[in-house]
Amino acid sequence: MSDQTAPEPKAEPFEPKVVAFCCTYCAYTAGDLAGSMRLEYAPNVRVVKILCSGKIDAVLLLRAFEDGADAVYVAGCNIGDCHFLEGNLRAIRTVAYTQHLLREIGLEPQRLEFFHIPASAGPLFAQRANEMTERARKLGPNPLRSRRTERAGGKLQRQPDPHPPLPEAKLGRLIRHEERMAESQTP
Amino acid sequence: MIVAERKPLEQIEGMIEGMQKILVAGCGTCVAVCMAGGEKEVEILAAQLRMRAKLKGIQRTVDEITVTRQCDREYLDQLAKYVGQYDAVVSTACGAGVQFLAERYDDKIVLPALNTLFIGVAEGPGQWSQRCMACEDCILDQTGGICPMTICAKNLLNGPCGGTNHGKCEVGDDRDCAWTLIYRKLEKLGRLDYMRKIQPPKDYSVMTKPGRYSHEAYEEAEKKEDKE
Amino acid sequence: MASNNGSAFRKAFETKDFVVTAEIGPPKGTDISRMVEHIEALKDVVDGLNVTDNQSSVMRISSLAVCRVILDHGGEPILQLTCRDRNRLALQSELLAAWILGVRNVLCLTGDYISVGDHPQAKPVFDLDSVQLLQTVGMLNQGKDLAGNDLEGGTDFFAGAVVTPEADPIEPQMIKFQKKIAAGARFFQTQAIYDVDNFKRFMERAEADGVKIMAGIVLLVSPGMAKYMNKNVPGIFVPDALIEEMAEAPKGKRLEAGIRIAGRMIRQLRDEKLCHGAHIMAIGKEECVPRILEAAE
Ligand code: SF4
Ligand code: SF4
Numbered sequence: 001m002s003d004q005t006a007p008e009p010k011a012e013p014f015e016p017k018v019v020a021f022c023c024t025y026c027a028y029t030a031g032d033l034a035g036s037m038r039l040e041y042a043p044n045v046r047v048v049k050i051l052c053s054g055k056i057d058a059v060l061l062l063r064a065f066e067d068g069a070d071a072v073y074v075a076g077c078n079i080g081d082c083h084f085l086e087g088n089l090r091a092i093r094t095v096a097y098t099q100h101l102l103r104e105i106g107l108e109p110q111r112l113e114f115f116h117i118p119a120s121a122g123p124l125f126a127q128r129a130n131e132m133t134e135r136a137r138k139l140g141p142n143p144l145r146s147r148r149t150e151r152a153g154g155k156l157q158r159q160p161d162p163h164p165p166l167p168e169a170k171l172g173r174l175i176r177h178e179e180r181m182a183e184s185q186t187p
Numbered sequence: 188m189i190v191a192e193r194k195p196l197e198q199i200e201g202m203i204e205g206m207q208k209i210l211v212a213g214c215g216t217c218v219a220v221c222m223a224g225g226e227k228e229v230e231i232l233a234a235q236l237r238m239r240a241k242l243k244g245i246q247r248t249v250d251e252i253t254v255t256r257q258c259d260r261e262y263l264d265q266l267a268k269y270v271g272q273y274d275a276v277v278s279t280a281c282g283a284g285v286q287f288l289a290e291r292y293d294d295k296i297v298l299p300a301l302n303t304l305f306i307g308v309a310e311g312p313g314q315w316s317q318r319c320m321a322c323e324d325c326i327l328d329q330t331g332g333i334c335p336m337t338i339c340a341k342n343l344l345n346g347p348c349g350g351t352n353h354g355k356c357e358v359g360d361d362r363d364c365a366w367t368l369i370y371r372k373l374e375k376l377g378r379l380d381y382m383r384k385i386q387p388p389k390d391y392s393v394m395t396k397p398g399r400y401s402h403e404a405y406e407e408a409e410k411k412e413d414k415e
Numbered sequence: 416m417a418s419n420n421g422s423a424f425r426k427a428f429e430t431k432d433f434v435v436t437a438e439i440g441p442p443k444g445t446d447i448s449r450m451v452e453h454i455e456a457l458k459d460v461v462d463g464l465n466v467t468d469n470q471s472s473v474m475r476i477s478s479l480a481v482c483r484v485i486l487d488h489g490g491e492p493i494l495q496l497t498c499r500d501r502n503r504l505a506l507q508s509e510l511l512a513a514w515i516l517g518v519r520n521v522l523c524l525t526g527d528y529i530s531v532g533d534h535p536q537a538k539p540v541f542d543l544d545s546v547q548l549l550q551t552v553g554m555l556n557q558g559k560d561l562a563g564n565d566l567e568g569g570t571d572f573f574a575g576a577v578v579t580p581e582a583d584p585i586e587p588q589m590i591k592f593q594k595k596i597a598a599g600a601r602f603f604q605t606q607a608i609y610d611v612d613n614f615k616r617f618m619e620r621a622e623a624d625g626v627k628i629m630a631g632i633v634l635l636v637s638p639g640m641a642k643y644m645n646k647n648v649p650g651i652f653v654p655d656a657l658i659e660e661m662a663e664a665p666k667g668k669r670l671e672a673g674i675r676i677a678g679r680m681i682r683q684l685r686d687e688k689l690c691h692g693a694h695i696m697a698i699g700k701e702e703c704v705p706r707i708l709e710a711a712e
Contacts, residue, residue, distance in 0.1 A: 346591030
């Protein structure tokens with residue numbers, strides 16, 4: 001999805017760009033397997049490895065579209081197989097929520113999807129990659145894509161907090177009056 | 188804490204129609220915890236506004252900043268360097284924060300991105316419920332720590348209405364009847380005598396808006412200064 | 416039956432063993448001809464006529480105006496007053512207005528929540544609750560308002576309240592019932608009852624010496640209505656036997672069955688001296704009340 005990928009020569013047929021966020025333990029491993037099985041799948045898919053599908057974030061998904069991806073999917077383990085127990089459940093929720101955000105913006109929510117791809121499922125990995133590429137082809141180019149070279153928005157302005165939290169937070173810690181009195185009396 | 192929800196994008200779009208430079212200003216306290224207006228939600232809203240503008244072919248810059256709180260002047264001062272560069276500031280603070288921001292930068296258009304809902308608690312991930320109406324005369328000591336002013340739809344003070352229904356409220360099965368909860372709690376605590384006492388009508392005069400409060404410590408100090 | 420001095424309804428409890436009231440629902444709109452027919456048909460067969468106050472949060476003619484219409488036709492009205500639509504000022508001025516118009520009885524209610532009615536967007540008031548409203552009536556009766564100011568002429572209302580014998584859980588309901596008595600309720604009209612044995616148990620635990628209890632009787636018109644109430648109306652329980660009895664009646668005779676059931680229950684309540692009276696709610700079928708009373712003989 002980076003900017004150095006081939007600038008589309010005019011009049012060439014539309015080649016979708018698909019971003020796949022794959023979790024390390026299942027989907028990414030399945031991708032490896034697909035490779036070693038020499039399975040062919042759509043070259044349109046750019047795989048981004050993330051530790052766990054639960055790490056995915058609405059902001060990250062929106063950014064992918066903002067930067068011009070035609071379709072994006074998050075791939076995690078089967079239900080019950082998540083290395084971090086419920087990361088994939090969170091990812092499913094995040095994807096559903098981001099679909100809502102896309103709908104609000106006016107972008108087809110079908111451009112975003114979640115898939116379960118177990119580590120042993122090399123062929124499924126290839127199938128999903130083709131499926132999503134096909135879907136993107138049908139939906140046509142992401143309307144934001146043509147201008148992808150303009151970096152989205154301005155720069156993030158963030159000031160350092162002039163009131164940083166106290167080094168030792170007292171929040172959530174029981175302070176017994178007696179103990180504190182004793183403490184204050186020790187020299 | 189204050190619980191709020193993000194307004195629909197369409198509504199925010201309507202507010203900034205025709206404006207080119209937008210600063211989305213987040214608040215890192217209550218609304219960050221309830222996932223409505225913290226740093227991350229600011230990023231999401233700003234991204235949405237930018238994408239929306241591109242889709243519509245509109246020229247628009249959307250920048251982001253999140254401060255610790257918008258209900259304290261010192262944090263608002265952090266925006267001073269920037270607000271001048273924007274046509275409008277879209278604040279994702281609660282209604283109080285938006286007003287304070289608008290007051291601090293009173294020649295700037297300041298717009299609300301949230302609907303402020305209530306004072307409440309986190310029931311579970313992504314779920315909040317109202318617990319207090321700020322009635323200025325707390326009676327939780329009489330009611331086993333369950334607020335009839337808030338949890339009871341009719342803010343009844345003397346026991347359940349005729350609509351109480353197997354522990355649910357007549358307004359809907361998704362709501363507990365406050366007075367069934369209070370009864371069970373007081374029974375458990377052995378303090379049903381609290382419930383037998385007739386509660387007088389609420390004194391609404393103390394709730395005359397807008398509420399004001401100054402801490403005793405500061406009041407005392409002021410009095411002293413006045414004398415001197 | 417109406418008198419300009421005391422409450423004829425209160426007197427009925429002194430002179431009769433079993434007092435009967437019925438309910439008049441004000442119409443939505445200004446055509447009161449049908450309502451007046453009902454008033455005419457009922458005023459001499461019952462001891463008092465309740466007038467509902469924007470019942471079920473549906474906007475209608477005010478209870479007070481209809482109470483006056485009842486007085487004009489020679490009936491004894493019972494003003495129902497809810498806390499939903501008026502704050503304490505409006506409630507008190509309504510009570511004073513009722514008194515000067517000749518209304519002597521008031522039934523103090525919390526009122527249904529606003530969202531169940533036809534103006535769900537309205538602001539619900541609930542400044543007072545029913546217990547506090549009863550206290551307010553007590554104050555007016557002592558010649559003072561709720562803030563303790565002296566009145567130029569007070570009231571002498573016969574105040575009542577409601578109770579739900581089938582409430583679940585029952586304990587908080589009983590606590591509130593006792594508070595209502597302490598706050599000055601002198602008569603109670605209950606939520607509809609259909610199971611007389613349950614009602615007996617309620618009366619045993621009620622410890623309601625000195626107050627008059629009138630059992631609520633709602634006319635059944637179909638087995639469907641009974642099932643609907645069981646499912647949807649809190650505090651109403653229709654036993655299966657009654658639902659069957661309704662279902663067994665041939666179509667077209669179901670209203671007769673409902674009248675028979677209501678009459679039979681009133682007879683049992685009266686003959687076994689289970690309570691001091693009955694309050695008949697024949698919602699939309701007010702003309703059936705005389706027949707219910709005949710069936711109770
Ligand atoms: S009584 Fe309820 S509304 Fe009033 S201060 Fe206490 S919790 Fe808040
Ligand atoms: S059902 Fe319970 S919570 Fe609901 S209005 Fe009645 S008393 Fe209040």
